[in-house]
Amino acid sequence: MRRTLSPAVLITLVLLCTFxxxxxxxxxxxxxxxxxxxxxxxxxxxxxxxxxPNTNLDDRFAEMAIFWFxxxxxxxxxxxxxxxxNNSELxxxxxxxxxxxxxxxxxxxxxxxxxxxxxxxxxxxxxxSLSASxxxxxxxxxxxxxxxxxxxxxxRGNGGAWSAAxxxxxxxxxxxxxxxNDNNDTEDRGWAMTLRxxxxxxxxxxxxxxxxxWRIAMILHDRDDASGTPIANQQWPPTLNPDAPATWAxxxxxxxxxxxxxxxxxxxxxxRHGLNGITxxxxxxxxxxxxxxxADGNFWDRWGNWSQPPxxxxxxxxxxxxxxxxxxxxxxxxxxxxxxxxxxxVVVSAKLILSQMxxxxxxxxxxxxxxxxxxxxxxxxxxxxWNNAPLARENIGSGWVGVMTSxxxxxxLPKREIDVTRGVARAYAAGQPLxxxxxxxxxxxxxxxxxxxSRTGDWNAQNRPLLxxxxxxx
Numbered sequence: 001m002r003r004t005l006s007p008a009v010l011i012t013l014v015l016l017c018t019f020x021x022x023x024x025x026x027x028x029x030x031x032x033x034x035x036x037x038x039x040x041x042x043x044x045x046x047x048x049x050x051x052x053p054n055t056n057l058d059d060r061f062a063e064m065a066i067f068w069f070x071x072x073x074x075x076x077x078x079x080x081x082x083x084x085x086n087n088s089e090l091x092x093x094x095x096x097x098x099x100x101x102x103x104x105x106x107x108x109x110x111x112x113x114x115x116x117x118x119x120x121x122x123x124x125x126x127x128x129s130l131s132a133s134x135x136x137x138x139x140x141x142x143x144x145x146x147x148x149x150x151x152x153x154x155x156r157g158n159g160g161a162w163s164a165a166x167x168x169x170x171x172x173x174x175x176x177x178x179x180x181n182d183n184n185d186t187e188d189r190g191w192a193m194t195l196r197x198x199x200x201x202x203x204x205x206x207x208x209x210x211x212x213x214w215r216i217a218m219i220l221h222d223r224d225d226a227s228g229t230p231i232a233n234q235q236w237p238p239t240l241n242p243d244a245p246a247t248w249a250x251x252x253x254x255x256x257x258x259x260x261x262x263x264x265x266x267x268x269x270x271x272r273h274g275l276n277g278i279t280x281x282x283x284x285x286x287x288x289x290x291x292x293x294x295a296d297g298n299f300w301d302r303w304g305n306w307s308q309p310p311x312x313x314x315x316x317x318x319x320x321x322x323x324x325x326x327x328x329x330x331x332x333x334x335x336x337x338x339x340x341x342x343x344x345x346v347v348v349s350a351k352l353i354l355s356q357m358x359x360x361x362x363x364x365x366x367x368x369x370x371x372x373x374x375x376x377x378x379x380x381x382x383x384x385x386w387n388n389a390p391l392a393r394e395n396i397g398s399g400w401v402g403v404m405t406s407x408x409x410x411x412x413l414p415k416r417e418i419d420v421t422r423g424v425a426r427a428y429a430a431g432q433p434l435x436x437x438x439x440x441x442x443x444x445x446x447x448x449x450x451x452x453x454s455r456t457g458d459w460n461a462q463n464r465p466l467l468x469x470x471x472x473x474x
Contacts, residue, residue: 042250042394042426043249043250044237044249044376044393045067045236045237045249045250045391045392045393045394046249046250046251046252046393046394047065047067047083047216047249047250047251047252047394047395048065048252048254048255048256048394048395048396049065049083049084049085049090049251049252049253049254049255050063050064050065050084050085050254050255051084051085051086051207051210051253051254051255052084052085052086053086053087054086054087055086057084057085057086057089057091057196060084061082061093061321061441061443062321062368062369062440062441062442062443062444063084063369063441064082064083064084064091064093064441065082065083065084065371065395065441066080066081066082066083066319066371066395066439066440066441067080067081067083067236067373067391067392067395068080068081068391068392068439069081069218069220069234069235069236069237069238069391070096070220070234070236071234071304071387072097072300072303072304072386072387073300073301073304073387074099074300074301075099075222075224075231076222076231076232076234077096077097077098077190077220077222077234078096078097078234078304078386078387079094079095079096079097079118079218079220079234080094080095080319080329081093081094081095081218081236082095082441083251085207085208085253086207087206087207088198088199088200088207089196089197089198089199090122090196090197090199091194091195091196091197092120092194092195092197093192093193093194093195094118094192094193094194094195094218094220095190095192095321095323095326096116096118096190096191096192096193096220096323097189097190097323097326098116098188098189098190098191098222099187099188099224099300100183100187100188100223100224100225101116101141101175101177101180101181101188101190101191102115102116102141102180102181102223102224102225102226103115103116103140103141103142103143103151103180103181104140105181107140107142107150107151108150109153109164112138112139112140112151112152112153113138113140113219113221114221114223114228115140115141115221115223115228116140116141116191116221116222116223117138117139117140117141117220117221118138118139118141118193118195118218118219118220118221119136119137119138119218119219119220119221119242120136120137120138120139120195120197120216120217120218121134121135121136121137121215121216121217121218121219121242121245121248122134122135122137122197122202122214122215122216122251123135123157123214123215123216123245123248124202124203124204124214127245128244128245128246129157129160129243129244129245129246130157130158130159130160130161130162130243130244130245131157131158131159131160132156132157132158133157134156134157134162134245135154135155135156135157135165135167135202136153136154136155136156136162136242137152137153137154137167137169137195137197138152138153138154139151139152139171139173139193139195140152141173141175141191141193142173143173143175143180144173145172145173145174147170147171147172151171152169152171154166154167154169160243161243162243167201167202168198168200168201169195169196169197169198169201170194170195170196171193171194171195172193172194172196173191173192173193173194174191174192174193174194174323175188175190175191175192175323176188176189176190176191176322176323176324177189177190177191177324181226183225183226187300189323189324189326190323190324190326191323192323207253208253209253210253210254211252211253211254211256212252212253213250213251213252213253214250214251214253215245215246215248215249215250215251216248216249216250216251217235217236217237217240217242217247217248217249218235218236219233219234219235219236219240219242220233220234220235221233222234236249236391237249237391238391256422258421258422258425260346260347260348260349260425260472261346261474263346263348263472263473263474264472264473264474265472265473266348266470266471266472266473267470267471267472268468268469268470269340269341269468269469269470269471270466270467270468270469271336271337271338271340271466271467271468271469272454272461272464272465272466272467273454273461273464273465274454274458274461274464275461276340278337278340279337280334280335280336280337280454280464280465281334281335281379281381281454282315282332282333282334282335282381282453282454282455282465283307283308283315283332283333283379283381283382283384283453284308284312284315284316284330284331284332284333284453285306285307285308285330285331285333285384285385285386285389286303286306286318286327286328286329286330286331286386287303287316287318287326287327287328287329287330287448288306288308288312288315288316288330289312292306292327293327293328294327294328299327303327303386304385304386304387305385305386305387306385306386307382307383307384307385308381308384310382310455311455312453312455313452313453313455313456313457313460314357314450314451314452314453314456315330315332315450315451315453316330316332316360316448316449316450316451317330317331317332317368317370317438317439317440317448317449317451318330318360318440318442318447318448318449319439319440319441319442320442320443320444320445320447321442321443321444322445325445328360328448330448331386331389331437331438331439332437332438332439332451332453333375333379333381333384333389333390333435333436333437333438334352334434334435334436334438334454334465335378335379335433335434335435335436336433336434336436336467337433338424338427338428338432338433338434338469341428341469341471342471344474345471345472345473345474346425346471346472346474347421347424347425347428347469347470347471347472348421348470348471348472349419349421349469349470350419350420350421350423350424350425350467350468350469350470351417351418351419351420351421351467351468352372352399352417352418352420352436352465352466352467353415353416353417353465353466353467353468354370354401354415354416354418354451354452354465355413355414355415355416355451355452355463355464355465356401356402356404356413356414356415356416356449356450356451357404357408357413357450357451357452357463358404358408358449358450359403359404359446359447359448359449359450360446360447360448360449360450361445361446361447362403362404362405362406363405364444364445364446364447365403365444365446365447365448366403366442366444366447367400367401367402367403367447368400368401368440368442368447368448368449369398369399369400369401369440369441369442370398370399370400370401370416370418370438370439370440370449371395371397371398371438371439371440371441372395372396372397372398372399372418372420372423372436372437372438373392373393373394373395373396373436373437373438373439374392374393374394374396374423374426374427374434374435374436374437375390375391375392375393375435375436375437376390376393376435377390377435378435379435389437390435390437392437392439394423396420396422396423396426397418397419397420397421397422397423398418398419399416399417399418399419400416401416401449402414402416403447410460410463413452413463416451418438420434420436420467423436424467424469428469434467451465452464452465453465
């Protein structure tokens with residue numbers, strides 16, 4: 001396979017969060033941001049974006065917040081989006097699983113979205129319709145990663161409509177596959193696009209303060225043949241109307257810190273599958289085993305619709321910057337009931353404890369920052385797939401997971417912590433279960449992390465995922 005990748009695709013990197021693990025394998029830093037949010041009503045889709053001051057954002061690739069959208073099939077694409085910011089710009093990296101890669105060799109602004117392309121929508125204000133605070137950026141995929149203004153388009157809102165505007169931004173493509181602009185039999189794997197939006201292009205003299213909220217949306221455009229057979233766009237959020245900012249998702253600058261109210265007493269509660277009759281549902285999707293990750297069969301028809309067998313007692317979380325290896329990418333979903341918690345109290349803290357049983361390649365693996373996102377829908381653990389799994393509603397926590405260099409000792413597996421206080425506080429206040437999706441923004445090869453799931457036998461019950469919640473008396 002040939003590839004042409006942007007520099008961001010080739011750099012090994014790690015998302016910053018408000019908590020860390022203290023093990024020999026963890027990077028020795030912790031950062032706290034001053035944005036403070038109590039468990040109040042939030043937008044339906046919210047992305048908390050990490051801030052990396054005075055740094056090249058390419059160097060913090062695997063520490064970026066991540067969200068996703070789309071469906072994977074022979075004619076539809078799935079996309080991961082990483083996002084972060086520094087003092088001067090907002091950075092996004094899109095990785096799209098795509099079977100056929102097509103771009104216009106003689107591009108024009110009128111038909112950029114008739115080929116493989118991405119549209120980014122940003123609104124820095126609060127108007128319900130398009131206005132001067134609304135921005136539209138289009139970047140068409142291409143084979144040459146060099147900056148090329150002919151493959152870009154920028155627009156700005158004006159009286160409820162989009163108008164042409166000369167707004168400076170950068171788009172850098174990358175790809176993995178056999179050949180471009182060719183209906184080849186071997187098929188391609190996908191393409192990437194790095195978008196850099198200077199804050200000065202949005203009328204700002206400095207970065208947005210922590211806690212600033214904008215609106216954001218994404219559209220992925222797809223082309224799979226020379227004639228341009230129509231293919232529906234993939235968009236995020238699902239209910240997006242590109243001309244109505246009120247329907248877009250919310251972008252929050254900085255990672256929020258949960259601060260509980262003052263309490264007079266605290267009590268700890270433990271929630272685990274099988275403990276006191278509790279049922280915890282969990283399932284992995286994507287490249288959860290060798291058959292899905294390394295098989296030579298047709299990924300486009302079956303990979304996105306694979307569900308985990310009931311007797312599979314382990315799960316993995318895996319991602320990387322090389323999109324060619326997406327059949328090994330994996331997510332992990334869990335639902336913890338909170339009905340065993342007494343009512344009328346406040347959440348002081350909550351952490352998810354996972355038992356790590358291995359990683360992809362001990363001699364090459366790098367530590368991973370596993371991100372926890374809340375999801376808003378129930379799901380069937382025996383029918384969950386990559387394509388039907390719920391989207392992330394908000395990234396609420398993360399934790400470092402180190403590398404295991406020896407075979408597991410089942411009586412002494414490494415315990416990895418992820419702070420999920422913000423998610424538990426919201427679920428507890430709403431009388432809902434805690435529904436989580438775990439994923440990473442890893443860049444390095446061979447760094448997938450393997451965990452014991454709730455499906456393991458009773459002989460291994462001590463290694464099942466554990467939710468520890470501390471409640472206080474208000």
